[in-house]
Amino acid sequence: MIENVSKYKLQISIIFIIGLLAFNYKILFFGLDSDFFGILFSVILFLVGSRTTPLKVNYLLIAIILVFEFISFRLHTKSLHFLSLMLFICLIYYSLTKKFSFIAFICILMFSSVFNKFFEHLTTEIKQQLCYLVFTTLQNIIKIDKIEGVNFYINGAKITIDTACMGLSMFKTGLLTGAILLTLEEKKKKKYFAIFQIILFSCVVIILNIVSNYFRIVTLVILNCTKENTLHHTVGIICFIMYQVLPMLVLIRYFNPKITIEANSSTNNKLVPICITFIFIVITSFQMRQDQNPDLLYNLNSKYNIKNGKWVNNEVFKIIEKEKLIYIKTPTHKPLICWTGDGYRIFESKEIKRINEKIWFNKMEKNHIIYDSFWWYECGDKKYSSFIEVMLIKLIYNKPIRLINEISVEKKPNNN
Numbered sequence: 001m002i003e004n005v006s007k008y009k010l011q012i013s014i015i016f017i018i019g020l021l022a023f024n025y026k027i028l029f030f031g032l033d034s035d036f037f038g039i040l041f042s043v044i045l046f047l048v049g050s051r052t053t054p055l056k057v058n059y060l061l062i063a064i065i066l067v068f069e070f071i072s073f074r075l076h077t078k079s080l081h082f083l084s085l086m087l088f089i090c091l092i093y094y095s096l097t098k099k100f101s102f103i104a105f106i107c108i109l110m111f112s113s114v115f116n117k118f119f120e121h122l123t124t125e126i127k128q129q130l131c132y133l134v135f136t137t138l139q140n141i142i143k144i145d146k147i148e149g150v151n152f153y154i155n156g157a158k159i160t161i162d163t164a165c166m167g168l169s170m171f172k173t174g175l176l177t178g179a180i181l182l183t184l185e186e187k188k189k190k191k192y193f194a195i196f197q198i199i200l201f202s203c204v205v206i207i208l209n210i211v212s213n214y215f216r217i218v219t220l221v222i223l224n225c226t227k228e229n230t231l232h233h234t235v236g237i238i239c240f241i242m243y244q245v246l247p248m249l250v251l252i253r254y255f256n257p258k259i260t261i262e263a264n265s266s267t268n269n270k271l272v273p274i275c276i277t278f279i280f281i282v283i284t285s286f287q288m289r290q291d292q293n294p295d296l297l298y299n300l301n302s303k304y305n306i307k308n309g310k311w312v313n314n315e316v317f318k319i320i321e322k323e324k325l326i327y328i329k330t331p332t333h334k335p336l337i338c339w340t341g342d343g344y345r346i347f348e349s350k351e352i353k354r355i356n357e358k359i360w361f362n363k364m365e366k367n368h369i370i371y372d373s374f375w376w377y378e379c380g381d382k383k384y385s386s387f388i389e390v391m392l393i394k395l396i397y398n399k400p401i402r403l404i405n406e407i408s409v410e411k412k413p414n415n416n
Contacts, residue, residue, distance in 0.1 A: 013092050016278070024085060024285050031082030031112075038111035038172055039086065042179075046090055046104035049183040050097065051192045051259075057100045061091040062277050069284045074395050076292045081284055083112045088281060095274060102198050107179045111172060134217045142222065170236065171209050174244045178205040181252050191257035201255055205248065212243040295400040296328050299380065304328070324408035331390055335375045335405045339364055344371070351385055358385040363410070375405040 021028055032039060065084045072081040086108055094100050135147040145153040178201060186192050193201075216239040225231050296317055297306060304326060309319035315333065319326040327335075336346055349362040359376035376383040377390040379401050384390045390401045 010096060013096060017089060017092060020088070020278075020281065020285070021085065023282075024081070024288070027078055027082050027085065027285075027288055030078050031085075038176060039108065041176065042104050042107035042111055043086065043089065045107060045179060045183060046101045047093065049104055049186065050093070050099035050101040051186075052098055053100050055100075057094055058091060058273070061087055061094070062273050065091070065277055066280055069280045071395060073284045073287050074398065075391065076288065078288060079112065081288055083109075084281060084284070086112070088277065091274065091277070101183075102195055103179050103182050103193075106198065106202060107176065110175050131217060133214060134221060137218065138221065170213065170240060171206075173240070174205050174209045174212070174248075175202070177245060178202065178248055181248055182255075185252055185255070186257050189257050192259040193255065193257045194259060197255055197257075201251075204251060205244075208244045208247055212239050215239050215243050296330065296402045298400045300328070300402075301381075324406055327403075327405040327407070329403045329405065331377055331387060331394075331401050331403050333403060334387070335360075335373060335403075336362065339373070342366075357383040359383055360385055370410040371407055372410050373405060373407045375403060378402050378404055 065087050068080045068084045068087075071077055072084065090100070090105065090108070132147065135144060138144060147153070182193060182198065182201060216236055219235050219239065220232065223231065223235070225235070296315075300306065304319055305321070306317075306319065308321060309317055309326075309328075312318050315330040317328040319328070327333075336349060339346060344364040344366045346362050346364045349360065351358055352361045353359075354374070357376075359374055362373045362375075364371050364373060376385060377387065378384070379390060379393055379399055384393075393399060394401045
């Protein structure tokens with residue numbers, strides 16, 4: 001029986017993977033929705049660029065998958081479950097061939113929606129620091145009256161740098177370009193990069209991305225072009241090529257792969273850990289198909305009149321009051337991302353204290369109207385400003401967590 005299983009292990013593995021992906025088709029579409037090309041290319045890169053390695057990578061993959069699936073089960077996190085499915089494919093491939101691609105592995109992690117969330121939480125802070133650096137660079141070259149967040153005031157006119165100027169797509173495109181260069185270099189030299197070299201080159205890609213965005217913002221401010229048009233995109237492409245692609249082409253010459261191709265070791269693997277991992281994934285897959293009740297209105301403060309509210313969808317409850325709007329959401333709906341997607345320009349975002357509790361405050365503009373937005377995460381009667389902190393509370397104690405966002409039109413000072 002064991003010999004028959006070993007003989008047809010490739011066919012059996014393919015059947016199990018196809019069945020698992022078919023059962024998780026909704027999760028699959030969810031994961032591929034935003035970065036279909038990047039994720040698909042990363043998996044293909046893994047299959048094409050894998051190398052024989054003596055490292056017991058299967059134990060690392062199993063550990064990561066089990067942790068991700070535990071979190072997915074407790075928090076009903078589709079993005080982590082999708083990532084686990086992709087890593088399970090890598091685990092099966094490694095178990096069959098003893099080949100693994102660290103370059104593609106990093107790409108899969110970076111193109112996952114997990115990294116998207118992490119990057120989105122850092123985007124605003126990075127962009128504001130870049131804008132201030134641009135201000136200090138240009139203030140002696142051109143006359144800049146002042147800077148507020150991501151807004152430059154030049155000769156009385158306001159120039160706003162939008163989110164795309166420190167965007168996720170440019171970062172991922174640079175990462176993917178770097179992965180292609182590393183893989184081509186390995187194929188050309190018929191040798192492989194060490195893990196340290198791969199990590200070092202990835203760090204270089206990140207630095208070059210920041211440099212590229214810096215010069216992009218400088219150029220847009222000088223040209224007074226921050227609207228989405230042909231010139232805006234052309235500047236982005238030119239800066240990407242000049243400050244990211246070309247430097248990578250030069251630096252790759254100094255990253256010489258030194259590890260020679262090793263003889264393929266025995267592909268005999270202990271099936272028990274893989275079977276346990278598969279069972280965990282199946283259990284979590286069933287959990288993902290269950291409808292979740294976020295309990296957004298559970299023990300809600302009585303000051304919020306829910307009679308004036310309505311459900312936008314099962315994850316967003318909207319309350320309309322005389323002078324402000326109140327949104328009660330699941331914690332994954334970060335207001336900065338939601339408002340930017342609706343066409344608002346966010347030009348100030350900072351953490352403040354209100355009644356001795358830390359919350360977030362941002363100013364945004366649309367159709368020449370300025371809005372003030374206060375938001376925070378809430379568990380019970382306590383407010384939190386950290387997404388990671390409330391997720392840990394949810395993970396450990398399984399308590400209902402919600403995000404509350406209050407928006408009002410900025411009041412103009414009375415000049416009378």
